[in-house]
Amino acid sequence: MSASPNRPVRRRAFVLGGAAAAGTAALSGPLASPASAAAFGWSDDGSNYVVDTGANLVFKVSKTNGDLTSLVHRGTEYQGYGGKNSHVESGLGTSTVTIAQSGTTILVSVAHGTLKHYYAARSGENNIYLWTNKADSSVSATRYIVRVKAGLFLNDEPDSYTYAPTVIESADVFVKSDGQTRSKHYAKRRVIDYSAIGWTTGSVGLYVVRSNHEKASGGPFYRSLLRHQSTDGGGLYEILYYGENQTEAERFGLQGPYVIAFTDGGTPSSSLYPGTLTTPWADSLGISGYVAASGRGKVAGVGISGRDTAYAYTVGLADPAAQYWGPARSSDGYFSIGGVLPGTYTLTVFKGELAVHTTSVTVTAGATTTLNTITVASSNDPANASAIWRIGTWDGTPSGFKNADLMTYAHPSDVRAAAWTGNVVIGSGGETASFPAYIWKDVNSGLLVHFRLTAAQAAAAHTLRIGVTTAYANGRPQVTVNDWVSSVPSPPAQPSTRSLTVGSYRGNNNTFTYSVPASAWLTDTSRYNVLKIDVVSGSGTTSYLSAGTSIDALDLLV
Missing domain, CATH: 2.60.120.260 (Galactose-binding domain-like)
Known part of the structure; x- marks a missing residue:
């Protein structure tokens, strides 16, 4: 049942510890604040759809272009700087934006040409779940940027240029007076190294939890900008295809969910992390390109011989449509990669970041493809x-x-x-x-x-x-x-x-x-x-x- 534009549906949300009520995903943060009786539902203020999660989060989505125009947590507005909103790319422009409620889920759908984007809210959660379906190259790159007001979080890490006003390269690398350099590009982390990126004051945290990057390009060791902070505000990114230092062709299709998560100051709950997050509640929402868990398969290998045990090994799967990866167990090389779309993939074994073995593997929906021990030939290392x-x-x-x-x-x-x-x-x-x-x-x-x-x-x-x-x-x-x-x-x-x-x-x-x-x-x-x-x-x-x-x-x- 959809909420009336002027009369939001009101639902009670009970929270026990860090988990939501049965049937919903866990709240972000190890000590998520209890959500007492609050309004879960949506309304229409004329320009935006206003969504109240029934916890401590109210957000607005523009009915004109699908921008996230407001992000209020515990009464504080976090969204926006320099007159800019949070959005796909630098804003999609005129789009068709609709909203629907299905039980304890509200879904905002944005259609811009061949690109479709989605925001989902769950009753009693301080999270926004996002999906982006890029069907072709009509949009030059794929990113979502959460723009955050200046002064709410402090950051003088390498990915900040608040205190570095002198440009030394292009318009995005800066040097401080002490000679240290800063840039939004200096994220340190490879994709495989992080699950969430954000800031905390100690009492409140704002994070973007990345997706599984199955439709991204570059593999597990790809580096790209994750966040920035400058004098006008900060940005948190989900980069799906940036076009910089790319080693693979762009992949198309639905990517997500990735999550905008507020916490009580801690890191987001691991239940939101890629490889852990499950979204059975989204199976029937009609998200374009969505494939439920039942339509996916798994690859498992009993071991890898010929390894140099001084190094970590990673196993990757890649084809033109999707990519996945997982660690090989240090003791014997066992690996398991789940949530894989059906298809035939190139399986690559990496010693550190060096490919030392490749083979082909076929994945079918609802099944596990089990591989016997993989032997890395001595000549391959x-x-x-x-x-x-x-x-x-x-x-x-x-x-x-x-x-x-x-x-x-x-x-x-x-x-x-x-x-x-x-x-x-x-x-x-x-x-x-x-x-x-x-x-x-x-x-x-x-x-x-x-x-x-x-x-x-x-x-x-x-x-x-x-x-x-x-x-x-x-x-x-x-x-x-x-x-x-x-x-x-x-x-x-x-x-x-x-x-x-x-x-x-x-x-x-x-x-x-x-x-x-x-x-x-x-x-x-x-x-x-x-x-x-x-x-x-x-x-x-x-x-x-x-x-x-x-x-x-x-x-x-x-």
Whole structure:
């Protein structure tokens, strides 16, 4: 039964501890405030549909364009800054907006061309559930931004630029007076690392709980902006396709739910997290593209052999329509990935972030596809090759290299970064820590690695390998060994947008191999051979936006 525009339906909402009454999802926050008798229902104020969740949350959705125009929790307005609302993209424009109530659920539906967006409220909850169905590329990207008034939450983390008024790159990277850099891009976290993003004052928290990202692109290790705060206000994001540093084509279809959640200051309840959240109450709401749990399947693997137990392993599923992932158990490699849409997927086993095994798997609705033990072939892990020397670890990341950790939350010019220049002597100790995570044509190209060979080693040809995780502007390494110069390798497929300066090394892992002839080596074993690594490319501009690349590992094989 739908509520009358002027007479909201009133329902009692009883809350026990942190869980809602039986049949509803748990409230956000471990100590969610009890909701005494309150009005659950909706009304029409002429310009907006006004939804009262019957707890401590009242929100408004524009009848004209589907914007979230008001977000009032415990009497405080949180929504909006600079005359802007919360919405898909930067606002959809004129849309068809409707509202309906089904028992203890209210659904606001927004249709804009081929895109459909939904807001759902549940009786007695301080949450808004959102879905976005993008059918094609008529909308350039897919994000939802919750715009939050200035001054309600404090934030001087890397993703803030409140205190950093000087622009150093594009219009979105800033430097403070102390030399530390700030940008909304500096989120630190990969998708796999977080379930919710937000702020807390200690007594109230506002978060966006991400969806399972089944229709997003980039896989479990993708990084994108999650939140920002500036002098005019803050933003919390659900990024589904941003078009920056993307390694996959855009996927279309229904994405969600993701949740705007208010808490009593703690993090949202894990019952709202992707992989945990269930929404049987939404099965009959008529959401375009919605697939209930009964229409999904599961993949489970009894184990993975051939692992290096020093690393975490992740199993991913991907096809043009959807993506999923889950951790492999450290003891034996067991994994289970549920809620998967029917289809045939490429299953990839990642050591760290490096793909070391792929196969095909078919998922059917209502069934579990069980896989026998997966064996990672020794040859699929480059770390298994015998090396005369090795710098870094083959894990698909620049971890361990100089400045690597800092680069996920700072600009390369940040005052906290060690000098990007500096050469390495094999055998001196600390070779990896002294080798730069990134190399740019205009910054530190020409890095030198000094090493000795035995007489037997110098008498033979050897393979030199350089693994990279991404590249900017087609930057790739050309090497010189003493007087021998390699050819210029072809650039592999990599994202075309900024990466190294906006907190992400994630692109397409690629290994460059160089066959160095015996004639290249010095025959005097007391002398150091010198490897010079140059970044070559005709693209890019200057400084940290010149052609560059991120290093995974480099070694000289036996």
